[in-house]
Amino acid sequence: MDIYRKILNEIKQRHAALVLVTKTKGIDVISEFYNMGHRDFGENKVQELMSKYEALPKDISWHFIGHLQKNKVKYISPFISLIHSVDSIELISEINERALKNNRTIDILLEIKIAAEQTKYGLSMDNCLDLLENPLLKTLKNVRICGLMGMATYTDAIETVSDEFHNLKIFFDHLKNKYFSDQESFSELSMGMSGDYHLALDEGSTMVRIGSLILGER
Numbered sequence: 001m002d003i004y005r006k007i008l009n010e011i012k013q014r015h016a017a018l019v020l021v022t023k024t025k026g027i028d029v030i031s032e033f034y035n036m037g038h039r040d041f042g043e044n045k046v047q048e049l050m051s052k053y054e055a056l057p058k059d060i061s062w063h064f065i066g067h068l069q070k071n072k073v074k075y076i077s078p079f080i081s082l083i084h085s086v087d088s089i090e091l092i093s094e095i096n097e098r099a100l101k102n103n104r105t106i107d108i109l110l111e112i113k114i115a116a117e118q119t120k121y122g123l124s125m126d127n128c129l130d131l132l133e134n135p136l137l138k139t140l141k142n143v144r145i146c147g148l149m150g151m152a153t154y155t156d157a158i159e160t161v162s163d164e165f166h167n168l169k170i171f172f173d174h175l176k177n178k179y180f181s182d183q184e185s186f187s188e189l190s191m192g193m194s195g196d197y198h199l200a201l202d203e204g205s206t207m208v209r210i211g212s213l214i215l216g217e218r
């Protein structure tokens with residue numbers, strides 16, 4: 001718990017938020033943090049999230065941080081608080097449809113590829129611009145784009161990681177100016193995990209996603 005409080009304080013001092021990543025951890029672990037007042041939890045698998053959602057209090061804010069298949073959106077659409085990992089117009093369209101059916105608006109982040117390593121998921125910055133220019137997007141009124149998410153290269157090379165976060169922040173500011181200047185809700189930059197959250201906060205992260213540093217190895 002001491003490490004949780006220490007990290008939470010650091011993050012709060014930087015005016016950022018902590019999403020506690022509880023994937024693979026049990027209901028008991030989540031309850032322990034819930035009872036201390038924590039409400040933001042991150043999961044990366046739909047089935048695992050569903051069983052936790054059903055077992056736990058309904059005022060938890062659930063964050064979906066893994067790859068989301070279109071055919072699984074329907075399961076999480078009634079309750080999900082923020083989907084961090086959206087990387088196609090088709091997925092946004094499906095989320096919009098499910099949000100409509102549930103009579104709500106679903107908040108999402110666009111996942112941007114910033115790492116040097118080949119990753120399967122996430123939009124290149126160019127593809128992200130294309131997505132934002134897509135006329136279909138304006139018709140999807142039950143989805144709200146609240147910002148960007150990115151994962152840096154998994155490396156000890158501090159400068160590489162900082163540069164990647166820095167580039168994402170510059171891209172975020174560019175999008176904010178160009179497409180979202182009148183939308184206060186476009187305000188979140190989800191970056192930083194156990195190994196690199198200090199660097200992410202230095203580069204302007206508003207939301208860090210931390211698991212193992214607080215909860216131990218998975």
Ligand SMILES: *Cc1c(COP(=O)(O)O)cnc(C)c1O
Binds near residue numbers: 023193210
């Ligand atoms: C697992 C995961 C995290 C947390 O990773 P840790 O290194 O345990 O802090 C953060 N973001 C995403 C997208 C993840 O899948």
